[in-house]
Amino acid sequence: MIEDWTERFQGTAALPRAVRDRLISVARIIHLGAGAQVFGPTNVPDSLFFLYDGRIRVSQSSEAGREIVLYRVDAGESCVLTTACMLAEEAYNAEGIAETNITAIVLPKPAFDRLVSEEEAFRKFVFAAYSRRLIDLLRVVDDVAFGHMDVRLAERLLALAGDHKEIPTTHQNLASELGTAREVISRILSDFQKRGLIAQSRGRIALVDKVALRRIAEAG
Amino acid sequence: MIEDWTERFQGTAALPRAVRDRLISVARIIHLGAGAQVFGPTNVPDSLFFLYDGRIRVSQSSEAGREIVLYRVDAGESCVLTTACMLAEEAYNAEGIAETNITAIVLPKPAFDRLVSEEEAFRKFVFAAYSRRLIDLLRVVDDVAFGHMDVRLAERLLALAGDHKEIPTTHQNLASELGTAREVISRILSDFQKRGLIAQSRGRIALVDKVALRRIAEAG
DNA sequence: CGCCCATCAGTGACATTGTCACCCAAAACG
DNA sequence: CGTTTTGGGTGACAATGTCACTGATGGGCG
Structure with a gap:
């Protein structure tokens, strides 16, 4: 073993x-x-x-x-x-x-x-x-x-997802990953959702447009 | 030697x-x-x-x-x-x-x-x-x-001063110490000055009330 | 099933911090 | 001296953090 x-x-x-x-x-x-x-x-x-x-x-x-x-x-x-x-x-x-x-x-x-x-x-x-x-x-x-929260969040979402499309996590969890408050995560996620990058439901986030997320994560 | x-x-x-x-x-x-x-x-x-x-x-x-x-x-x-x-x-x-x-x-x-x-x-x-x-x-x-800027700045001022009363430094320098922008330092310093904690002149900061500064630095 | 409750998420108001585009004043330097 | 460099002040706005809520969801249980 x-x-x-x-x-x-x-x-x-x-x-x-x-x-x-x-x-x-x-x-x-x-x-x-x-x-x-x-x-x-x-x-x-x-x-x-x-x-x-x-x-x-x-x-x-x-x-x-x-x-x-x-x-x-x-x-x-x-x-x-x-x-x-x-x-x-x-x-x-x-x-x-x-x-x-x-x-x-x-x-x-x-x-x-x-x-x-x-x-x-x-x-x-x-x-x-x-x-x-x-x-x-x-x-x-x-x-x-020096980092911006939307960039850091996009990075983290991609990292946590790995090969998968969905992440079983809460907003509070993501806040704890990045050292911020839940409300901040909620705001940014709802923005991502409006832009069609992700889909959300309770305790679950689906990465709809990984390419676009990666563009954000690469500092832009 | x-x-x-x-x-x-x-x-x-x-x-x-x-x-x-x-x-x-x-x-x-x-x-x-x-x-x-x-x-x-x-x-x-x-x-x-x-x-x-x-x-x-x-x-x-x-x-x-x-x-x-x-x-x-x-x-x-x-x-x-x-x-x-x-x-x-x-x-x-x-x-x-x-x-x-x-x-x-x-x-x-x-x-x-x-x-x-x-x-x-x-x-x-x-x-x-x-x-x-x-x-x-x-x-x-x-x-x-997690820290607050005024607390961090008070800490740093005390640390940089050591036993002395005056610090020969610029606002930009302090900003670089703490990883923030000059304007933020200027704002907080002018607040400290209004409260009688420090005195400023170009390139020089005098710690007038170290006791009060230490109170702020100790997280209050 | 239908109700209860814990957890999760959304919201608006406000404080702090970061960013931008300026201006002005003091020293430095010829 | 006047000019240049550097340090500092200001107002407007954006991003983030904080607070006090409300509403939504789903699991457990009678």
């Missing part, structure tokens, strides 16, 4: 068989159901997470209760924010929620230290993971500080 | 003498004048930076020409964004500007790899640096997405 670890983790920096074997020998496997909190301000893990299967949504919430999605951790990636929080013992208010049922590999800190020091490939993998998240956050800052 | 390296770099994780010696033996020292670009989209270094003296301002700019300050690198800290960019070969538009004359220690990548693998203390230092920046960026996201 864990045999294809190497393939899974090739996304950023492939881990050779030897490293894989070592990792598995010291790691623990955990399963969490969709909706579970993987980590959060009140739930700081003392171990490192490597996501084997599923998807984690990492978001940050304000005191006033608004929320914004920072990035998603996909299968084969590592969740470095937990590491960051362990090391820099500062307050933060990001949390990771399992979007699907997940399977993760948990590496106790001592084992992590050993692997990092002894395995070049593992080290590269970890640094790449950190770097990726830094870049992700730069993107979020850019979007929030 | 470089003897007190250890003390300098104790902020995050002290580097013992042995590590210091190794580092110095493989590193190069560079000097840059205030205002020089340390790194940027068109200027991706292939080495790691450790700031020995001075201060670097890391900011991101939008296509439209607006700008926001992400964080500052102080003496004794490392500038991991360059590392991140080297590893994750993605487009980004952050740049680092020397705010003062700076002295930096430049470590070629192979030497960096060797040190990371062989020196526990150095590894801790690097991970702590990454973590610190991730946390910094979380804070920026929080501010931009």
Whole structure:
């Protein structure tokens, strides 16, 4: 069940068989159901997470209760924010929620230290993971500080839809993705609808004209 | 001149003498004048930076020409964004500007790899640096997405003033700090002035009532 | 089935922030 | 000096955020 670890983790920096074997020998496997909190301000893990299967949504919430999605951790990636929080013992208010049922590999800190020091490939993998998240956050800052809401919403709709045509989501959900208020999403969506780009019903959005949406998402 | 390296770099994780010696033996020292670009989209270094003296301002700019300050690198800290960019070969538009004359220690990548693998203390230092920046960026996201401009401006004025009473800066500069437009800063500053919190003259802001400013900065 | 209730979405009024097109004043510089 | 550059003020409007509502929908249950 864990045999294809190497393939899974090739996304950023492939881990050779030897490293894989070592990792598995010291790691623990955990399963969490969709909706579970993987980590959060009140739930700081003392171990490192490597996501084997599923998807984690990492978001940050304000005191006033608004929320914004920072990035998603996909299968084969590592969740470095937990590491960051362990090391820099500062307050933060990001949390990771399992979007699907997940399977993760948990590496106790001592084992992590050993692997990092002894395995070049593992080290590269970890640094790449950190770097990726830094870049992700730069993107979020850019979007929030300089982006326009209709553009960001169009982007997000296309991303959430993937190959499908319909998205099962609420306006409030989309607002939480983008860090804005529901009313703002409602306004823009009703505008999109008037222009024939989407169709809406309760808890469901259908992308009618993906081409036009993509034109909007590409900054225009 | 470089003897007190250890003390300098104790902020995050002290580097013992042995590590210091190794580092110095493989590193190069560079000097840059205030205002020089340390790194940027068109200027991706292939080495790691450790700031020995001075201060670097890391900011991101939008296509439209607006700008926001992400964080500052102080003496004794490392500038991991360059590392991140080297590893994750993605487009980004952050740049680092020397705010003062700076002295930096430049470590070629192979030497960096060797040190990371062989020196526990150095590894801790690097991970702590990454973590610190991730946390910094979380804070920026929080501010931009959920913060109010008057609060953010009051914070920044106090931070920029430090112990002093006056800040030599322009409205445009403050706008670039916070990622907004000059007009917005002008409006809020003239409001602060009406309320007797500050006094202004061309290129200069005096904090008249720091206590009241701090009340505003503390989210009220 | 038909009613109840929680959730989801729509609306109008208003505050804050961003954008644009200007103007004016102060310093910089010959 | 006068001219140029730079910093700052202003009014109108657009976009976004906030508030206090109302109406609509669908699931659960008697």
